[in-house]
Amino acid sequence: MAAESAGDEETPVVAPDEIREGLVAELTTILGDGLVESHIEPGTDVWVRIAPDRWQDAARAVKSMGLNYFSFLSVIDWMEAPEGRSENTELDETEQTDETPVEDAAVLDHGHAGGSTRLQVFARVESPTRHVGMTLKADLADTDPRIGTWSDVFPGADWHEREAWEMFGAHFDGHPGLRNLYLPSGFQGRPLRKDFPLLARQVKPWPGVVDIEEIPPELEAELEAQVMAAFESEQGEGS
Numbered sequence: 204m205a206a207e208s209a210g211d212e213e214t215p216v217v218a219p220d221e222i223r224e225g226l227v228a229e230l231t232t233i234l235g236d237g238l239v240e241s242h243i244e245p246g247t248d249v250w251v252r253i254a255p256d257r258w259q260d261a262a263r264a265v266k267s268m269g270l271n272y273f274s275f276l277s278v279i280d281w282m283e284a285p286e287g288r289s290e291n292t293e294l295d296e297t298e299q300t301d302e303t304p305v306e307d308a309a310v311l312d313h314g315h316a317g318g319s320t321r322l323q324v325f326a327r328v329e330s331p332t333r334h335v336g337m338t339l340k341a342d343l344a345d346t347d348p349r350i351g352t353w354s355d356v357f358p359g360a361d362w363h364e365r366e367a368w369e370m371f372g373a374h375f376d377g378h379p380g381l382r383n384l385y386l387p388s389g390f391q392g393r394p395l396r397k398d399f400p401l402l403a404r405q406v407k408p409w410p411g412v413v414d415i416e417e418i419p420p421e422l423e424a425e426l427e428a429q430v431m432a433a434f435e436s437e438q439g440e441g442s
Contacts, residue, residue: 218245218246219245220243220245220246220249222333222335223243223245223248223249223335223337224243226249226268226270226335226337227241227243227249227251229268230251230261230264230265230268233260233264233267234253234254234257234260234261234264236254237253237254237256237257237260237261238251238252238253238254238257238261239252239253239254239316239317240252240316240317241316242315242316244315248336248337248338249335249336249337249338250314250315250316250337250338250339250340251316251337251338251339251340252316252317252318252339252340252341252342253339253340253341254341255341255342255343255350258324258341258350258351258353259351259352259353259355259356259377261339261341262326262353262356262357263356265328265337265339266328266356266357268330269330269332269333270328270329270330270335270336270337271328271330271331272328272329272330272331273326273327273328273353273357273359273360274326274327274328274329274336275326275327275363276324276325276326276327276353276360276363276364276367277324277325277326277363277366277367278322278323278324278325278343278348278367278370278371278373278395279322279323279325279340280321280322280371280395280396280397281311281312281313281314281318281321281322281323282311282321282396282397282398283311283397284397285397285398315338316340318340318342319342320342320343320344320345321345322342322343322344322345322348322371322373323340323341323342323343324340324341324343324350324367324373325338325339325340325341326338326339326340326353326360326363327339328357343373347374348371348372348373348374349373349374349375349376350373350374350375350376351375351376351377352364352375352376352377352378353375354375354377354378354379355377361378361379362384364378364381365378365380365381365382365383365384366384366385368381369381369383369384369385369386369393370385370393370394370395370396371393371395371396372393372396
């Protein structure tokens with residue numbers, strides 16, 4: 204029988220993931236509209252986006268569902284990193300603050316479960332007995348990024364929230380003590396934001412944005428021939 208053409212190939216059927224679908228359904232029952240969006244990769248993982256005002260409720264909910272192992276919490280900046288950072292740019296010539304206007308968040312790629320702001324907080328919890336985990340995230344306002352703390356539900360979040368506050372400028376309401384972990388007192392700026400000026404790129408060109416002269420075709424062919432000759436020689440010695 205002749206082989207079927209590529210156009211006749213059937214789309215593979217993805218098996219349902221009852222465990223992760225059940226987790227999303229249970230969390231939806233608890234939070235209602237507080238669960239904004241979800242995404243499941245069957246047999247792999249699950250992501251959910253939570254309304255910012257229900258972030259603390261989500262922590263208590265997942266813990267009651269058996270996802271009681273806290274893995275990590277951080278913030279992600281979905282802004283595309285400015286190009287040409289090895290040279291002076293408008294970002295280098297003007298002082299950057301937490302209130303500096305940013306590009307339209309609607310055009311950013313927010314990954315699984317979507318998003319509507321440049322900055323998002325995200326956390327990972329696991330079930331040691333069910334061997335399943337969940338990543339939760341929530342939008343943070345650009346001008347005043349703040350959200351409720353998880354430290355009263357998961358004590359391990361204390362350190363992670365301090366780091367996110369210091370490096371991204373996200374404030375966690377109710378945290379017992381947001382203070383610097385790495386930076387000296389009085390440091391200006393949030394180093395892990397995409398628009399933070401990296402002075403090292405002004406002193407030394409940043410790899411990847413430096414123009415590289417193309418190899419002439421004849422030289423490239425010669426180099427390929429040398430590589431093949433060396434490979435064949437090694438193969439001959441090994442036989």
